[in-house]
Each structure stands twice: as structure tokens, then as C-alpha cells.
Amino acid sequence: MLRLEPRTSPSHAMAIASPVIAAVAMLVTGFLLFRLLGKDPVEAAYIFFVKPLNSSYGLGELLLKATPLMLCALGLGLGFQANVWNIGAEGQLTMGAIFGGGVALWLGDSSTWWGLPLMLVAGVIGGMLWAAIAAWLRTRFNTNEILVTLMLVYIAQLYLSYLVHGPWRDPAGHNFPQSRGFADAQTMPLLFDGGRTNWGFLFGLILAGALWFFSRRTYAGFRLQVAGLAPAAAAYAGFSEKRNIWLALLISGATAGLAGICEVAGPIGQMQQQISPGYGFAAIIVAWVGRLHPIGIVLASLLMSLLYLGGESGQMSMALPSAITGLFQGLLLFYLLAADLFITFRLRNVRTTGQPDQAPAAPVAAASSGGPGATPLESSP
Amino acid sequence: MKRSRLLGVALASIALSVGALGAAQAADPLKMAFVYVGPVGDGGWTFAHDLGRKAMEKALGSKVSTSFVENVPESGDAERVIRDLATKGNTIILTTSFGYMDSTLKVAKSFPKVEFYHATGFKSASNVTIYNSRMYEPAYLAGIIAGHMSKTGKLGFVASFPIPEVVRNINAYTMGARSVNSKITTKVVWVSTWYDPSKERQAAEALIGQGADVLLQNTDSSATLQTAQDKGVYAFGWDSDMAAYAPKAHLASAIETWGGYYTKLAEAALAGKPLKQTVWGGIREGMNDLVNVNPVIPETARKIVAAKKAEIAGGMQVFTGPIMGQDGSVKVAAGKSLTDKEIDSVNWYVEGVEGQLPGQK
Numbered sequence A: 001m002l003r004l005e006p007r008t009s010p011s012h013a014m015a016i017a018s019p020v021i022a023a024v025a026m027l028v029t030g031f032l033l034f035r036l037l038g039k040d041p042v043e044a045a046y047i048f049f050v051k052p053l054n055s056s057y058g059l060g061e062l063l064l065k066a067t068p069l070m071l072c073a074l075g076l077g078l079g080f081q082a083n084v085w086n087i088g089a090e091g092q093l094t095m096g097a098i099f100g101g102g103v104a105l106w107l108g109d110s111s112t113w114w115g116l117p118l119m120l121v122a123g124v125i126g127g128m129l130w131a132a133i134a135a136w137l138r139t140r141f142n143t144n145e146i147l148v149t150l151m152l153v154y155i156a157q158l159y160l161s162y163l164v165h166g167p168w169r170d171p172a173g174h175n176f177p178q179s180r181g182f183a184d185a186q187t188m189p190l191l192f193d194g195g196r197t198n199w200g201f202l203f204g205l206i207l208a209g210a211l212w213f214f215s216r217r218t219y220a221g222f223r224l225q226v227a228g229l230a231p232a233a234a235a236y237a238g239f240s241e242k243r244n245i246w247l248a249l250l251i252s253g254a255t256a257g258l259a260g261i262c263e264v265a266g267p268i269g270q271m272q273q274q275i276s277p278g279y280g281f282a283a284i285i286v287a288w289v290g291r292l293h294p295i296g297i298v299l300a301s302l303l304m305s306l307l308y309l310g311g312e313s314g315q316m317s318m319a320l321p322s323a324i325t326g327l328f329q330g331l332l333l334f335y336l337l338a339a340d341l342f343i344t345f346r347l348r349n350v351r352t353t354g355q356p357d358q359a360p361a362a363p364v365a366a367a368s369s370g371g372p373g374a375t376p377l378e379s380s381p
Numbered sequence B: 001m002k003r004s005r006l007l008g009v010a011l012a013s014i015a016l017s018v019g020a021l022g023a024a025q026a027a028d029p030l031k032m033a034f035v036y037v038g039p040v041g042d043g044g045w046t047f048a049h050d051l052g053r054k055a056m057e058k059a060l061g062s063k064v065s066t067s068f069v070e071n072v073p074e075s076g077d078a079e080r081v082i083r084d085l086a087t088k089g090n091t092i093i094l095t096t097s098f099g100y101m102d103s104t105l106k107v108a109k110s111f112p113k114v115e116f117y118h119a120t121g122f123k124s125a126s127n128v129t130i131y132n133s134r135m136y137e138p139a140y141l142a143g144i145i146a147g148h149m150s151k152t153g154k155l156g157f158v159a160s161f162p163i164p165e166v167v168r169n170i171n172a173y174t175m176g177a178r179s180v181n182s183k184i185t186t187k188v189v190w191v192s193t194w195y196d197p198s199k200e201r202q203a204a205e206a207l208i209g210q211g212a213d214v215l216l217q218n219t220d221s222s223a224t225l226q227t228a229q230d231k232g233v234y235a236f237g238w239d240s241d242m243a244a245y246a247p248k249a250h251l252a253s254a255i256e257t258w259g260g261y262y263t264k265l266a267e268a269a270l271a272g273k274p275l276k277q278t279v280w281g282g283i284r285e286g287m288n289d290l291v292n293v294n295p296v297i298p299e300t301a302r303k304i305v306a307a308k309k310a311e312i313a314g315g316m317q318v319f320t321g322p323i324m325g326q327d328g329s330v331k332v333a334a335g336k337s338l339t340d341k342e343i344d345s346v347n348w349y350v351e352g353v354e355g356q357l358p359g360q361k
Helices: A012-036 A041-053 A056-081 A089-107 A115-141 A145-165 A199-217 A219-229 A231-236 A241-268 A279-289 A294-318 A323-344 A361-370 B002-025 B045-063 B076-087 B098-110 B136-149 B164-178 B197-209 B223-231 B259-270 B299-313
Strands: A002-006 A178-181 A270-272 A345-349 B030-035 B064-069 B092-095 B115-119 B128-133 B154-159 B185-190 B214-217 B234-239 B250-256 B279-281 B288-291 B330-332
Touching (some): A056 A089, A056 A199, A231 A241, B030 B259, B045 B234, B092 B098, B136 B234, B136 B250, B154 B197, B197 B223, B214 B223
């Protein structure tokens, strides 16, 4: 009988290696899948994972698509470390876009230098306020933040829908639910010509450094870590649980809000009903694949971004269905969770010994002596 | 003087060599790419475009080679997909959803040699051509059938976005029904999406719950029709023939047939004279139709529909007065018709439609 047994000491090296193992397993499965579909797997792998990157425009798009994933995942990762489960980054992203975008529409055609910074600040505040609702309910009424943050996603999206259908609708847009385009002064400066990558990506990198510093080098960051690793110890040390919850949710709300304003002031350039194809949710996978570590998250966001681009490339060049992107994302998460399971547990073939009535004693003894040292008793030294 | 002549000669020779280059490449197939808002298997809008693509491929054989990208959101992603297709050497790119308009125009600016065709928008450019189909014509015919089949006198409409293209279909459906029974009213539920079967289903359920017994939708899936069958009421197929999804509830399908137009525009491009004219065809031009009329519909009603269809094919304009607005005021006087420009900017409901257009005061 197969049984999962906890390991006495989970391997630290494997904890870092498991995303790599998951990525390799994903590739191997993809390889087999392409073969089953009758496509040349080598060509498919090339088109999926290499072709999107062999032009400067493609590389730029990789960074552009990685930006919102990275921003959201960095904040989420910090919260997850502290056992605060904000899964509503999508809603905080939407609120960030609404606050920042509202400033952009209010500014209209004016080209002041402070317009864009004000939009970014407004976006951050929007995301923080939305996460603060969950923080307040959790600390005041002990409400489950998983449910609250998730449900606030739909409220934020409906509010955005109301705004672009009504007060913010472009009068010259034939009633289509979208606002006027933002003026040039109210759009994110590009990092290089000929692409669409904007300053948002730099914000992501800076934030990754800042959050690394925060969680490894500051007392507040240390308290968050302890709260996640050993809640009882944190309580014993007198660390306020409430303060940790507020901090984790406000930071993750802020980064998601920044992602939202960077999207609408970046590649979208106006307010519209659909501003994110689920970046806030995909960022949860990114945070886990990145091991909740800022550097890991930066790399994981690039990988996730590549899966989106590869899916499009596969459609264009090999007529693969668009579902391939979701399939690869699912495979990656599945293998990661599986790999993580085996870091803390091991699979053992345990022989059941509690059936003396049915089996005569002699064959059991013969069988156990036949196996070289695999009796269940040996596992407890 | 002399210099400008020299310049002229130089330009002419460049033009000639470019022309020769074009001729040399004529042996290569014409590369055409399609951008779809839903999955090709939506059974409706995107499916119809894909049928058009396949019909064109069949007609032109090895002279064309096509590709498509499905499920492209009408957001920041559309621009990348369209640009990628342009850099991959496609010389004709068809973007088949209203919300791709600005992305298409943006990309078209940096690829002046690529011809872009955008379905149903209202902004064009030197290399961006608009095409659309007058779906209000089959919507009107569907309305006539609904007028005969409704017992409650209440029709339902699952609507996507309050753009003129959708509003006029609601109007035409209601007008068709009221030409049979002037007491009929239409309820509208907006789902704010082109393709989301679960939202479309919820909207259909809400309409049926309020007594609507013949539904039409301006969304891309067959969810409305299937919901109608589950609840024992009638509905129509839209964009594609949806009879197979719910044969009992299905009264008829208002279909789009893009194959002819796609073949024509590919042939024109192969001949070196790409089509640049805005195209807005209907039953007469063979760009749409009402098909697969269910035999449960009384013979008399079917005859009326056939006669009206012949009239429309002969040039009859659906939006011909007298047409009343919601408040009963005359919107179009007897004997007058809305111009194409008016049809393409309509933002009011006709008499019989209930509720308010979103965002209208």
C-alpha cells in the first residue's frame, strides 16, 4: 500500500529546484502532447518558447506582459509569506486603474509634469484602499480575507463597467463602453523606441529589490516572516497579528494598484471595460512558482509571460488552439504543487501488517525477508 | 527643373522595380491572417468568420494561405497580435471585432503596405477598410416570426454592447414583431460581453423569468438558444446556423456569410488592386440571410417572411417610416427612410422596446 509520510527534514535545495523540475516536467509533457497532436515537437517547442523572443519587439512584449504579473505577484508573495491570503489582486488592480485613470481623464489634455506621477500615486492608493476593506474586516470581525478579496474583485469590475458605460464614456465612441484616449502626457514613457515596454517594468525591478530588502533586512519584514513560519512564536514574541495583516494587505494592494494604472496608462491608453485578462489571478501562480522570493518572482513572471506569447505564436504558425496557453499554465502549477508535495512528504510502499486473520504467518515472514530491508519498522529510527 | 525630372525618373524606376518584385512574388500564396474575439468553436460570430475563411481557401486553393489567432481580448493584447501578424509577412489582416478598432488603426500606421480589414468599426484609414453586414435585415424577419409565435406578447433580447450595430438589431426585431401584433414588447438584458456563455445563459433565464417566450441575442454563442430549449420557449440562432444546438427551440437562424466577400477581397489583392471601399452588405448582397426556418411555424407566417425577404432582396429598406420612438413620438415619418449614416449612429429605441439604453439620460 502506498502512503505519504512526512519527511523529518525537508530539503532546502529541492525547495529551490522544484520550480525548475516543474518547468522541465511541463516541457516534457508538452513535447508528448505535441507528438500526440501530430505536430513536430521540436518545431513546436521552438515556435512556442523561442520564436516569440527572437526580435527586439518580441522581447519588449515579453517584458510588457510580465510587468503586471510581476507587480501583482511581488505584493502577493509578501502576504503569502505572512499567511495572509489575498487572492483578489485582480480587484485591486482594477481599482488602481480606476483611481489613476480617473486622474488622467480629469487632467484631460493638460500636459503638466506632475500629471503622471499623480496618476501613479492615485493608482497605488486605489489598490491600497480596496485591500484595506479586506484588512479592516479581517482585523475587526475576523472575516476570511480569501473570500472578501475575491468577492471585491467582482465589485471593482462592475464599478469599472458602470463608469465606462456611463460617466466616463467617450461621447464620440458610438456608445462603446470606453473612455477617451489619455493625452500623451498622461501615458507611461516607453523604455525604448519601437516597442511598448514602459517604465512599469522598471518599477517592477525596483520594487523587487525594495521588497527583498524589506523582508530580509527590516524588523517589520522579520515580523511578517515569523508570523508566517511560526504564528505561535510570533504571538509569544508579542508581534501584533493585526499590524501584520494590515501591512501585508496594504502592500499587496499597493503593488496591484500600481500594476493597474501602469496597464491603462501604458499599452491600453484609455479606460475600458476589459483591462486585464486575469493578471491578478495568474500572479498567484507566479508568486508560487517564484517561491515567494522577489528574484524568483521576477523570473517566474517572465516565464508566465512567455507562455502567453508562445500560445499566440503557436496559433499563428502551427494553428494550435488558444487553449494551449492555459494548458501550459495549468501543467506548470500542477507539477509545481506535486514537486512541492514531495519536498515535505515521501511516498512509501507500506506493507499492511494488521491482517493476521486472513493471511497465514509463514508467507508474510517469507515475503518480508525477501525484500532487502524495506520493512515499515525501519522507517522510525 | 532638371533635378526634379531626374527625381521623377528615379521614382519611376523604383516604382517599376517594386512592381517587378511584386510580379515575381505573385507565385507565392497571398498570406492572410484573421484575428478572432472568441474561440472558433463558439458556434456563432467567430465560427461564421472562420467558415468564411475556409470557403475562401476552398475557392482560391493554393493562391492563398491563411492563419488565425482566436480568443484575442479587446484590450492591450490585440495590438501585439495584430502587429505580430503584420511582421510575419501577412499582407492582408482581418480584425473581426468592434473593439479592435483603435489597435488596428495604430498598427496599420506602421505597416502601410499591409491591407487591414476591420469588421464593424467606424474609423478607417488609407489601409484600413471597414466591412459589416446589415444584420438588422434578418433580425427584422426573425421579428415577424416571433410576432407569430409569441403567446405572452413579450420578446426577449440578450444584448452585448449599446453600440448602434446592436441597438438597430433590437429595433428591427421589435419592428418585425409589431408588424404582426402591435401590442408586442421587447425586454433587453445587457451582458457587456461578446462571448461569455454563462452570462448569456443568465440573461436568457432572466428574460424568460419575466415572461419573454421568444428570444433573440446579439452575442456570439448558442447559450441563449440552448437556455430557451431547456425552459421550453423559442429562440433564434444568430451569426451561424445554430439549429443543431437546440432543434426544438430553434425557429430560424440569422446567419452571416462572409465567404463571398473574403474571396472577393483576396482576388482583388491578388490582382494588385486591393478593395478599399467600405462594404456594408445585407440579404441582397448575399452577406447574410435567414435560414433553416422551423416547420412548426405556421405556413402563413412562413409565406409572409419569404415575401418580406424577397422585398428586402429587391431593395426594401427595413427602417422606413412611420417609425415611432419609445415615447410614441414620430422618429421617421411615413414614406421616409433612415439613411445609412443614421442607421450607423442610432442611439434610440423604437416603440415597444422596454427600458433605457445604458448611459442614456
